[in-house]
Amino acid sequence: MSHKKDIAKILITGPFNAGKTTLIKFISDEQTSGKDVQATDALAQYKSMTTVGLDFGILHVDDELDVHLFGTPGQARFNFMWKILSKGALGTVFLVDSSSQRAIDEGKLMLEFYRDLSDMPIIIGATKRDLPDARELGDLACELNIGDTVIIPCDPREKDDSKMLVLALLQEIIAQSMDFDDDLDL
C-alpha cells in the first residue's frame, strides 16, 4: 500500500559562483542539476559554467519524509524564483563568494529583497575563503549588512562543511520554534 510522504523544502541560494550546485550534490540522494552551461553575458569573465534553471535534489529522511532542496539561480534577476519557491519552505542557505566584490554587492541586494519578502530563517555561508582576495568574515558581514543573521565560514567542496551549513540552518529553525529553559547553572 503506497502512501503520500511528507515533503519539507529547503532553498539554497546566493549570487553566482558561490558553491550552490556543489552543496546540493552532497546533501541529496537524488539530484538533477539545472544545466551547467557556458556563461555568455558579463558573467563569463568570472565563471565559465553557470547553472541555468534550478538545481533540484531529494534527500530521503525516512519512510514518511523527504526533503526537497532547490538551488535557485544565482543572479538577482532570478529573485522571482526564490519568491515562488519560498512558499512553505523551512529556510534558506545563502551562499556568497567572499572573494568577489561583484558577488558581495549582488548578495547584499538579494538579502535585502529576501528580508522584505519573508521572515523565513536564513543562514549565510561565506565561501572561497581560501582565495587570495577573500574578505575577512567581519568585513563581509558588514558589506552584506547581515544584521543578526548567522554567518559561517565554509568551503562547500568539503562534504562536512556542506553538511554543517544545512545543520546550522536546521538548528536555527529548531531554536526559533522552541522555548529554552535556562537551567545552565555552573
Place this chain on the structure above:
Amino acid sequence: MVENIQADLNFKQLSLLRKVLQQKSTGMFLFDLASGGKGTVKINKGNIIDDDGAVEHLSDSLSEAVLRCGWVPLKVTHNHRELDPQGTMIRVLNHIHWSDADCVRLKLLFMKLPCIQVSMVLRDMKGFKEGLTYLILYKRSINESDFTPACFLKGIDDHDMLERRLKVLVLAYCLGLIKAKPQVAINPNNKSVSSIVSRIFQRVRGI
C-alpha cells in the same frame, strides 16, 4: 542589599553574570574579591554601562577569585554610554590569563554542564583571538550528537590550549550563546516543525 551571596573561592560569579547579561532590567553587578578588592559593573538591559572602571572591574571579576557577588536593581536616570556586551567581553578575555589552578577549577565547573546547543552570532570574531576555537566549538556542537562542554575539554592538557577553550566557553556561557539542548522526541507521527526538522537534522548528520 546583596543577593545571591556565594562564599567559596570559585567562578560561581559566572552564573550570575550570565543571568544579569540576559535580563531586561537595570542594576549593578557587584562582587568582593578574595584578595580584598571589590568591584561593580552597572548593566542596563544586557548592555554594560560605561562608567568608572566598568571594563576593569569586569576583567577583575573574571580573572580573580570572587568571594561573593550579587545584583542590586537600580534606576538609571542620567544619560550614559553603553557598551555592547559581546565586544566588551571579547576585549576583556583577550587580556586575561588564568593560572593552572584556575583552569582546572573552571574546567571542573564546565564539565558538569549537560548537552549544549551553541549559537553562531559571533560576527566580531576578527577581534577575538580565540575566534577559530569558537568555530571549532560551534562545528562540533552541530556535528556531534550528545555534545557537552566536557567533550570540548576532554584530553586537553596543554595549558595554553586549555585556557583558549575555557575562554571560548566563558564567553559563550556569559553571553547566553550556549544553552541546554532541548530534547525533541523524534517521532514520524509528530508533525510539529521541531519534530520534522529534528528528523531531517539526524539524517543530514548521518550523510
